[in-house]
Amino acid sequence: MAKRSVSIYDIAKLAGVSTATVSNVLNNKGSYSEKTRDLVVRIAREQGYVANFAAKSLREASTKTIALLTPDVSNDFFSTLVLRAEGLLRAAGYASYICNTGNDDEREDEYVRSLISKQVDGIVYIGGVTRTPIHAAVDLPVVHIDHTGSTGMSREVYVGNDMPQLSYDMTSTLIARGCERVALVSVSASFYRTEEHDQAAGYYRCLEECGMRLDRNLVLEGPHRQTSLIEAAQLVNECLDAGYGFDGVVALGDRVALGAVNALKARGVAIGRDVRVIGMDDSIYSRISTPAISTVRRNTAEMAERGVAALLAMLGGADPEETHIVVPHEVIERTTTLGE
Amino acid sequence: MAKRSVSIYDIAKLAGVSTATVSNVLNNKGSYSEKTRDLVVRIAREQGYVANFAAKSLREASTKTIALLTPDVSNDFFSTLVLRAEGLLRAAGYASYICNTGNDDEREDEYVRSLISKQVDGIVYIGGVTRTPIHAAVDLPVVHIDHTGSTGMSREVYVGNDMPQLSYDMTSTLIARGCERVALVSVSASFYRTEEHDQAAGYYRCLEECGMRLDRNLVLEGPHRQTSLIEAAQLVNECLDAGYGFDGVVALGDRVALGAVNALKARGVAIGRDVRVIGMDDSIYSRISTPAISTVRRNTAEMAERGVAALLAMLGGADPEETHIVVPHEVIERTTTLGE
DNA sequence: TTGAAAGCGATACCAC
DNA sequence: GTGGTATCGCTTTCAA
Secondary structure: OOOOOOOHHHHHHHHOOOHHHHHHHHHOOOOOOHHHHHHHHHHHHHHOOOOOHHHHHHHHOOOOEEEEEEOOOOOHHHHHHHHHHHHHHHHOOOEEEEEEOOOOHHHHHHHHHHHHHOOOOEEEEEOOEOOOOOOOOOOOOEEEEOOEOOOOOOOEEEEEOOHHHHHHHHHHHHHHOOOOOEEEEEEHHHHOOOOHHHHHHHHHHHHHHOOOOOOHHHEEEEOOOOOHHHHHHHHHHHHHHOOOOOOEEEEOOHHHHHHHHHHHHHOOOOEOOOEEEEOOOOOHHHHHOOOOOEEEEOOHHHHHHHHHHHHHHHHOOOOOOOOEEEOOOEEEOOHHHHOO | OOOOOOOHHHHHHHHOOOHHHHHHHHHOOOOOOHHHHHHHHHHHHHHOOOOOHHHHHHHHOOOOEEEEEEOOOOOHHHHHHHHHHHHHHHHOOOEEEEEEOOOOHHHHHHHHHHHHHOOOOEEEEEOOEOOOOOOOOOOOOEEEEOOEOOOOOOOEEEEEOOHHHHHHHHHHHHHHOOOOOEEEEEEHHHHOOOOHHHHHHHHHHHHHHOOOOOOHHHEEEEOOOOOHHHHHHHHHHHHHHOOOOOOEEEEOOHHHHHHHHHHHHHOOOOEOOOEEEEOOOOOHHHHHOOOOOEEEEOOHHHHHHHHHHHHHHHHOOOOOOOOEEEOOOEEEOOHHHHOO
C-alpha cells in the first residue's frame, strides 16, 4: 500500500553520485569525500529516506533478527524472560520477533515456517515444550530457556533450572516444617514448561526419600481450561470436599499457589499452620498475597543473560561450550510456610 | 549465517521446469498440469523449501505485516489488547511485530524507523503516548488504541474510552457512596496512556460539580520509578503520615488500587467503610485482592476488534468512516466501595 | 574517491 | 501449460 518510497537511486540522482557511493556513505563503509558525505546525508534526510530492509536482507542473506517464541506473553514469568532477552539482543544489535504461540503446536509450526521464511538468524524458545523438529533446509542456532524439546538443529543450547531438584526442594521445605500429607497442585500450563515427569519428579522422589506414602488423591492436576488461579481453587475445593485432607501444598506456579491459598482462606483454614503452601516463580502473585506465599526464585535474569550470551556466541560462529546450562534456584520462605 | 537455503531455482532445476512454473504452483496461480504440480510440490517438500520472505516482499512491496507498538507487554492491560489484536490480524492473514517501547521515546523512534524499513503495512499503537510524528516518505494507515499522539499520516483512527468521563464516573461512584474527601492516586505510567489532563480531568470536574473543595494534598502522583504497586503504597503512606486524611481513593489503574489497598490494610483501615477505593481496568489485580477492588471495565476486546477492523478497512484502501471510536466503559462495584 | 554492473530470490508479463 | 526475462532496492567487486 505504502506509496513507493524513496530509494537509493533517488538519492543518488538528486546528489549526482552513484548508488554505490550513497550506499557507502549511509553505511560508513568504503571511502568518500566529506563533501559528498554531507551532501548525501542531507538529501537522504530531506527525502525521509529509509533503507529497504527486504532488499538489504535479500542481498546480505541475514536479517540481524532473532525470533523469541513463548507460549504466553501475558504470563508474568515468560514476559520477564522475553523482555530481558529482547533488551540484551537489542544491545547487541539484533532485533527480536516476539511470537506468542499460545501453547498451540500448529501455531508454533506456522510461526517457525514463517520465521525461517523471514530469515531470522536464530531462535530462542522461552517456556513451553516443542514437539516437532524443524523441517527446513536451514541450520540456525537455537537456545531453549526453560523449555524442552529439540528442533534438530546442529547447535542447540538449553538453559533452565534443575526442575526435578526444584520440586524436590519445594516438597522438602514443607516436610521440614512438619507437613505429613503433602498435595501437589498443577494445571497443565505448568507442565508445558518441561516434560510432565520433570516437574513432578522431585515431589515423588522427596516423598519416597522421606518415607512418606504417596497418595494419588493428593496429586491434583487440572486441564487448564480456565485461568490457573480459578482452576487451582477448584482443584483444592474438590479434593477437600471429597474428604481427602492435607497439610501441605506444592503448587507448580505462583498463580496456582494463590488460587490454592484463596480457596483455603475461604474455608477458614489457618494457612501457615494447619496447611502450608509453597509456590514457584517468585512472581508478583506470591508477593501481593496475604498471607505472603513462600516460593522459589528461578533467576530469570540470569537465564536470559546466559541464553542470549550462548546465542550470540553461536551467531559469531562458535560452537557452544556448554549445551546444558543450569541456573540455580532459591527457596524463599514467607508466611505460608513459616506461619506467623 | 544459515547455510544458503534452497531457492526456487533449485526446485525448478530438480523438477526440470522453470522458476515461473514453480512459483505458480506454490502460489496456486496461473495454470499448470496436475502432474507438474505434484512433482513440484513433492520436490519442494523433500528439499524443505521455504520461500524467501525478503525476496518476496522486495518484489511485492508489501509484507502483510502489522507493527504493534506498546509501552509494556508485561502489563496485563496492554498484553490483553496486544494478544487480541494479534489474533484478529492473524485471522485476516497478517503477521504482527510486537514491539515493546518501554515508554521510551527514543526507542520508539528507533522502532518506527526500523519498522518502516521493514515495510510494515500498518501500525497499531497500543497504550502510551507518541510525542513525535513519523518523518519518512511513507504513508501508512495507523490505529491508536488507548493511545494519544499523532504520527502525521493521512489515515489515522483513534479507539479508546472516554477517559475524562471514566475518571468522572470513578469519582462520582465514591461520592455516591458517601465519600467526602476523595484522593486521586496515580503513577506516571498511567498518565502515559493519554495526556495527563485527560485522565485526571474527570476527577476535577466531578469534585467541582458536586460542590467539593479540591485539596491539592490529596492529588498523589508518583514518578513511577518502582512498580506501581509499591509506589502507590508509598504515596498513600506519605499522605497519611503527613496528616492529610481521606475517605475515598480514585486509583488510576488496578495495580495502583491494589497498592493503596495494601497500604491501608496494613494500617488497619476498614476498607469499604472508613475508606472506599476504586481502581480501573478490571484486571486480575482487582479480582484477586481481598477485599475485592471496585474497578472500571474498559472493554479491551471491543477496542481490539474495532481497531483491527478499522485498520483492515484502511489496508483495503478505504478511508476510515469514523476517526474517533469511543468504546463504552462500565463501573464494577465490589467490596472496596460496597463495603460488606 | 567514485561508478558501472552483477546478483540476492521471487514474481509476473508476454511469448510460445 | 510452460518458460525466458525484467524487475524490486541494495551491496559489493573491480576498474577507472
